[in-house]
Amino acid sequence: MSEQLAIDSVFRHLGTNFAGTLQESMGIEYLEVTPQRVVGRLPVAGNTRSFGLLHGGASCVFAETLATVGAALHAGPGRLGIGVEINATHHRSVRGGWVRGVATAVHLGSTLASYGVDLTDDEDRRICTARVTCILRDRDRTATAPTVSLGVNEDSPVSAAGRTA
Numbered sequence: 473m474s475e476q477l478a479i480d481s482v483f484r485h486l487g488t489n490f491a492g493t494l495q496e497s498m499g500i501e502y503l504e505v506t507p508q509r510v511v512g513r514l515p516v517a518g519n520t521r522s523f524g525l526l527h528g529g530a531s532c533v534f535a536e537t538l539a540t541v542g543a544a545l546h547a548g549p550g551r552l553g554i555g556v557e558i559n560a561t562h563h564r565s566v567r568g569g570w571v572r573g574v575a576t577a578v579h580l581g582s583t584l585a586s587y588g589v590d591l592t593d594d595e596d597r598r599i600c601t602a603r604v605t606c607i608l609r610d611r612d613r614t615a616t617a618p619t620v621s622l623g624v625n626e627d628s629p630v631s632a633a634g635r636t637a
Contacts, residue, residue: 495537498530507546510538510575510587516568525565531591531600532560538575539587539604546580546608553585553606560602569594575604583608 490496498519504511512534519530536555543553572592579586584607591600 494533498533500534500537502541505541505545507542507580507585508577510542510545510573512538512573514571514573516566516571520567524567526567526571526599528560528562528600531562531571532558532602534571534573535560535575535589535591535600535602536604538573538589539585539602540606542575542577542587543585543606543608546577546585550611552609552611554609555604556607557605558602560600562600564593564597564599566593566599571599572596578603581608 490500499515500512501514502510502512514530514534516526519527521527536558540553540555544551545553547553570593572594573589574592575587575589577585578588584605586603586605589600589602589604590598591602593599
């Protein structure tokens with residue numbers, strides 16, 4: 473079985489589908505997926521600021537995505553890893569090619585998982601370093617999209633799904 477088929481099999485086993493998601497529209501590809509380490513790549517094209525540099529927000533989305541995939545693998549079937557904190561330092565800009573991301577587990581607990589994420593350019597120069605903390609929760613199988621209570625007051629203008637009312 474090819475490595476990509478093995479990765480797709482892992483995502484199916486977890487009940488994860490990236491069709492129509494931000495990960496898909498950004499062009500994120502997975503090269504290695506385990507709870508301890510997730511490696512992927514992101515094209516710079518399509519993820520830039522208006523002046524041609526990779527958008528810092530794209531780096532953060534990429535880092536959090538890699539970490540939450542690892543956290544979901546650690547949590548196991550029927551559970552989710554949801555990013556609740558990210559800290560990112562942008563070291564250099566990049567204008568083209570691919571960004572490679574490596575998320576390495578720092579802590580794999582029963583309720584939290586933390587990852588250190590290094591993003592590098594095609595010349596293996598570090599462009600961003602991030603730390604991501606994920607909360608691990610059970611997936612609500614009756615909902616059409618995963619929902620998780622994050623302790624947000626129901627009367628708040630922000631719902632538990634993170635959308636403004």
